[in-house]
Amino acid sequence: MSRTRTALALGMAFAGALSVASATATAAPLPLAGSTTVTPAGHAFKATLSGKATLKAGSVTVTCTVSVATGTVPAAPGNSNPAGPVSSPISPPTYSSCTSSMPGVTPTVTTSGAWTVSMQHGAPITATMTVPVGGLVLKTTGLATCTVTAAPTAAANVGGAWANGAPPSLTFTNASVPVKVTGGFGCPTSATASTFNAVYQVTDTTDPAQQITVAP
Template structure:
């Protein structure tokens, strides 16, 4: 049975890797390469000084070639005390007339993670050893939200028939692109946001891959005053 599963896994790795390469090639075009970015608008994040939680509302999906990992829960909770995480800067630091507002957040935790590959188990660890996790919110239509991951701040490990280690932002901090949902249900959403990775491990690990994706929706709740939402407005 182990030999049969290993054969199926090898075939799956080859076919999935080819599909990923084709998808990556199709995502780029000359028009993308020459498009000039618009100047950023000013941004204001409110209420100033309030704390917030970011809690996943739905599955979090990581894809690195043939490895697809789904976590049923993830969260970054507000912290108190000096240098508190998940706190909107007090005024006037909650506004930037020339671009985004950045907020340091507690490194998110990921729970109940599994993979659809046969015979694989998965574990995820996050850390702040090389710098902070942050979100940067930029007002627009729609407003954008970027999740900054410090170098080596996210490590995914598989075990079982295939032992691989996937390290996000292996050489320097990186940013996953997303957007901000306004209104009573404020949220940060990422849909196949790309992040650089380094993959190491046994022979059949897809070590040639240098990019993975994350898809998630994090609902953002005001913990200082739950009756008021977190808003992103023009500065």
Template sequence: MSKLLVSLTGLATAGALALGAGGTQAAPTTVLPAGHAFAAKLTGKATFVAGSTTMTCTVSASVPTGGANNAVPAAPGNHNDAGPVSVPINPPGFSGCTTSVFGVSVTITSNATNGPWKLTLQNGAPAAGGFTIPKGGVVLKTGGLASCTITASPTGPTTVDGGWTNGAPSALAIANAPVPATATGGFLCPTGNQSATFSATYQLTDTTDPTRQITVTG
């Protein structure tokens, strides 16, 4: 059962729709179209794995609600001569989640209580992207055979890195990204620090002008 709960910890870390462009050279980056709003939506399934246990979610999205979140900065803020461009986003939601262990349910909530969620994009060969999850930005609660509370990024922001591909639509692919979490609860719940991996692909679409694409260039 402890392996199950560690895998559920992985789910919490995932909500974490947070990110970074670590491991790439600081090439100049421009995100286009300047000033356009965008939505980031899961395509396929998000997979959380720890040990032999797997959890999948079929729905996840961060969508614009007005303001600066989920909007490419207006020029010249959409360009950085010395590295990546970061954009604040609304906390992504997760639903349609199931676990491979019988008798355990999962509820996930995301928040920006301790800081903003961010999308960071870095031009390069290849281009990179990721989400930044603020401290405590995702809370996962299990029910049924095991009742636990799992908090992602318990001590500070966490980056979840991936690769970026320009396209129609463009996509951010995250594969086996590690995220820390802390679990508390009663019998059958692990305590202290936990870790797992998260994999998912998000498509970014221009909601200001659906005929345009969100692209990363130099």
């Protein structure tokens, strides 16, 4: 592969790697009809990546194997909404142990700001993670030096699905996020979006014998 084609492929990977850090295109609005209750009220929880978070851009795959976020179910009566979703603040998800299938490139992800996750009961149960403006930044070193910023001008809604269970899971499938890319040679400065796939398992850290549950 020529140096130019290699640089362009790297650029595509860098744009995609951003979505590994959380991220996705604005999801369809959550349904406003239907009740939602998240229990146990007031309990803290932790979402831990199960397996790998992967992003594929063309023939290039970016993989992160470690990601964690924490949050708290609202106390009653805020854990119940008779006509819409229930929203919880969460910590900015951390992402580490990230690699690229292209040699000579090291991605680093940082997150910040006020993140939230909203649950809407239905069939299926939907989940929306909101990334604040500039809440995720990917920087690369090696063959190319690029900076990719998620939600560069407005908060972005990351659409996913929730499944009750022991433990429950939160899944993002081919989600996408608006991005802004800056940098020199090899950086895809025209890229405006990236995609994300990941599965998180959620545990109740207040009482590990219980499960976080989304019900009508």
